[in-house]
Amino acid sequence: MLKIDDLHVRAGDTGILRGLSLNVGRGEIHVILGPNGSGKSTLMNVILGHPKYEITGGTIFFDGEDLTALKTFERARRGIFLSFQNPEEIPGITVENMLRTAKQAITGTKIKILQFHRELLATMSELQIPPEYAARYMNIGFSGGEKKRNEILQLLTLNPKLALLDETDSGLDVDAVEIVSSGVAKFHTAENSCVIITHNAQILKHLPVTHAHVLLNGRIVRSGGSELVAEVSEHGYAPFEVTP
């Protein structure tokens, strides 16, 4: 589904990703572990074509199509979703209005307002988001935890093929992580895939993790199964810092 090969990325004069490769197949759940500043968010942003980053080498393919030739919104319409590490606040645009516009854009069909409203409220209730948040402006005045639950609300509403989750569990209390984790579990099927960036094994509790990777200094230095998650939480990243 997602095929990244020898990717080199820089922002300004700084090289951030230096030869990163990653293959994500249908139905798989990949976890990416790595210390702060190792390039995890950069990878997520580059997959969606953030204008700040420049690809200096390598390729990104999605379902056989070269993503780098597509605009950000075209990538989203192909079925890629990013749960942002720091979701943007957008004044004057309500959660419901933005999500309905997005859903319409992605599905290419006109959406019935009332039916959409009912479905949205049902999903919000599963995520324990109060119904009045539908009419609030996007992330304005939301707590950190509310912003992250709002990202999962968007994931469940837009139902992409590939979900990229960038530290969606960071800064959340135990109960909120549980809500987010069940939300992702609800989204996941054998037909779609997840790439989850986390520092915390708790979000993975309900999820059948198939692969895990350690990202250090812009490169994946180790790949394995879910056992890698336990290894990192026990020993940290020091054992992976091998100088070539």
Add this chain to the structure above:
Amino acid sequence: MKTYIADIERALYDVRDADKSVYKSDAGLTEEIIRDISERKHDPPWMLEFRLKSLEIYQTIDLPTWGPDISALNMDEIVTYVKPNAAQVSDWSQVPDDIKRTFDRLGIPAAEKKSLAGVGAQYDSEVVYHSVQKQLTDLGVVYTDMETALVEHEDIVREYFMTLVPPKDHKFAALHGAVWSGGSFVYVPAGVDVKIPLQSYFRLNAAGAGQFEHTLIIVEPGAKLHFIEGCSAPRYNVTNLHAGCVELFVKDGARLRYSTIENWSRNMMNLNTKRALVERGGLIEWVSGSFGSQVSMLYPCSVLHGDGARCEFTGVTFAGKGQNLDTGAIVVHAAANTSANINTRTISKGGGCATYRSAVKVTRNAPHAKCSVNCESLMLDDVSRSDTLPVMDIEGDEADIGHEAKIGRISEEALFYLMARGISEDEARAMIVRGFVEPIAKELPLEYAVEMNNLINLELEGQL
């Protein structure tokens, strides 16, 4: 990553009917013209005198030396008075067809159907269509055109007319006093709550014609009114001048909401004067949208004259290519415990220039005055300009004055966030702009909010 947003497609709004007017005064402004206008309008003698006095003042005052360049104006070329080819009617079916077509495109009958309280529509310089629901009349509410008011309520008009905006105020106030024609008159007796908004819709039609309509609204103690004025004008080659005047009298404990969406053709010089006098415990609420025109100078002024008088001002201004829109608000705190809240959004695009200019004055007689000003500007590209020029003049004791100004561009991160949800770049930009003016849109009645959003979309979209 910069997208060029093409200029507005204004065809929808720039409808021009063949000029069928029956009478035009000579170009240029002379005493003969003023006498002629006055005679045709059957002015009472005091009004003729008022006009002639105003003309005298006009000829002695210079054009303003500050603000946008208005040297494109040549008063000698402006036909100041055009009498439309229709007598006043109160039934829609009697309105001539071409005039009707213009109004149809502006949505007047639709508004009527929605059972709004009354429709006064100014076509060129004289009101041709007017209806007031019987229930209003029964309440003692008067809603009519200024000419009729001058006949039927002469004493009221004489008491208030241009006392708040005297002709000597500035050159265009003097001009207005000399040549004013048409406009709305509303009188709400004490204690009457007018539950449905009254609305009027007017526009300029004849090439080169100035429009000098006068709006006079008096809301007596404890009464309540919402008045909506919308304007749109077709485009012409000749420089057009609009120098209207709005005078609002809000008495003790009364409330007046005065909403306007102005959408002028791109050659219009819009030099409008609006002022409210608010007595003890009264409230004036301005909702003001300024679109179109070549130059606009518009600073609605609230004189908070009685203890505890209040002002809420909400405004949006959109300056596109070739436009210089200089707008803002003025508040004079002239009594104790008066308060004001000013909240504005300005947008500039395609080299347009939008200036927010405000003045807050707190006199010695106004202890504990409170005023908060919040103005935000959005520049949609690198060639557009936005300025904020707030002036504060504080003499009163213990005034609580806050001022917050922000000038910014569309955030790349916000754009990326919306696009990452599948929303196209153009739509994402439009959403962000609409979101930016949302605090104003939500103050408008629904159909006007929709119209304003349509205007913004037209401004943003054009043909790509």
